[in-house]
Amino acid sequence: MMKAADEVMDICLLAGEIMLTYGAETYRVEETLERMARAAGFTNVHCFATTTGIFLSFEEKKGKEDLMQMVRVDDRMQDLNKVTEVNQVSREFTAGELTVEEADARLKKIHKAPIHYPIWLIHLAAGVAGSGFSYLFGGGLQDLLPAYIAAVMASVTLVEFERYLKVRFAAELAAAFVGGSVAIFLVFIGLGLSLDQIIIGSLMPLVPGVPLTNAVRDLLSGDLLAGMSRGVEALLTSLSIASGIALSISFFL
Amino acid sequence: MDLFIELIITFCAIIGFGVIFSVPKRALLLGGGIGVITWFVLQTGINMGTSTVFATVIASLTAATIAHLLAKKIRIPVTTLSIPGILPLVPGSRAYFTMLSFVDGDYLQGLEYGVETMLQAGAIAAGLVLALSIFSFGKGIGNRYETGH
Incomplete structure (x- = not known):
């Protein structure tokens, strides 16, 4: 049954690709793929995943050649709902229910499937998160509104720039620049008092939370390559945010 | 009373973040709850006179522990809960002032803020690592000696 092995290889790699693209830890990808392949009855299962690609190999039956395939993962986005759903599918498949x-x-x-929440809701949520954090970092209640506006503007810029330019770091830089400029403008016209807190709040939704947490987890479970590369990715994002905001401050202050 | 307002705002902000990261609906409120607990632990620690870094370790450990327990219970990947849980600890303010000092050319002040930022980020990682080690007892993670056989 050569066909079955090929099909199992395909679903394993598809599952791995979705998980890796949408922000699962590397160890979870490797473990899920190995479990799925074993559940399908194959032996000598090995999986190696880094942040940008997955290798999977297994043996259909003794004496026959091993199957080996790889996929390259170019995009890295954050959609934890997809990770959860793939996790559920793999659990049911391993249990023999699928x-x-x-x-x-x-x-x-x-x-x-499109992104779990509609994009306008994500913009509004970015505003809520931004204004909330501007208060937590020491702003007053009167700073909630300007921080909300600035955070929504930053989020809109991020999404629209990514849609048309498709360069992630440029989009992050532009978003930070717009967020900072809007915050400075709003304080200039008298809406809101503590400029620093408003700027920090408006930038919080851009923080690379998923790669940072995954970097720690990957490094710890021994996936040193994947951990380092995720850490560097988070660092690059932070640097482009910092340069964006530095740019707007040097321009307007 | 101030703390109470802060807790409500933390809850809303963390749910906002949950939507940004597309956390599934059944985990959104739980993530917000963990975030509130994290902020409460952090503030209580600071009010009791411990250093910010130590309070951050404790808060991050609490968040990660609860996240692990809940994730097992409702069967979702632990990241969907631990990321919202540790978000209130992110040293965004310090990172911003680091950048601001460097832009102003005040390099010494910038280095001071930078070191504080790194320490706080390290403290979050330490909390995550501690919780992960506790929940990997017996399963094994990163062994140093082959004591198993």
């Missing part, structure tokens, strides 16, 4: 075809259909559906 056939290969059913798992394939569900994974393809997850892969094609």
Whole structure:
């Protein structure tokens, strides 16, 4: 049954690709893929994943050549809902509740699904998060509104720049620049008092929380390569945010 | 009373972050709750006179422990809960002042803020690591000697 092995390889790699793209830890990808391949009845299962690619190899039966494939993962986004759903599919597949075809259909559906929350809700949520953190970092109640506006503007800039330019670090830099400029403008016209807190709040939604946490987890579980590269990714994001805000401060203050 | 307002605002802000990271709906409120506990532990620690870094370690450990327990219970990846949990600890303010000092050309002050930022980030990582070690007892993670056989 050569076909079955090929199909199992496909669903495993699809599951891994979705998880890695949308922000799962490397160890989780490796563990999930190995479990799924073992549950399908293959032996000698090995999986190696880094932040940008997955290798998977297994043996269909003794004496036959091993199958080995890889996928390259270019995009890294944050959609933890997809990670959770793939996790659920792999759990059911491992428990034998799903056939290969059913798992394939569900994974393809997850892969094609749009982002879990509508984009306008994400902008509004960015505003709530930004204004909340501007208060927690020491701003007053009168700073909530300007921080909200600045954070929403930063979030809109991030999404729109990424849509048209498709360069992530440029989009982050632009978002930080817009967030900072709007905050400075709002304080200039008298809306809000503590400029520093408003700027910090408006930038908080850009913080690379997912890669940072995953970097720690990956380094600890021995995936040194993946951990380092995720850490550097988070660092790059932080640097582009810092340069964006530094740019707006040097321009307008 | 101030703390009470802060806790409510933390809850809303963390749920906002949950939406940004597309945390599934059933974990949103739980994540917000963990964030509130984290902020409460951090503030209580600071009010009791401990250093910020130590309070951060304790708060991060608390958040990660609760996240691990809940994630096992409702069967979702632990990151969906631990990321909202540790967000209130992110040293955004320090990082901003680091950058501001460097822009102003005040390098010594910038280094001071920078070191504080690094320490606080390290403290968050330490809390996560401690909780992870506790929940990996017996399963094994990063062994140094082959004591198993």
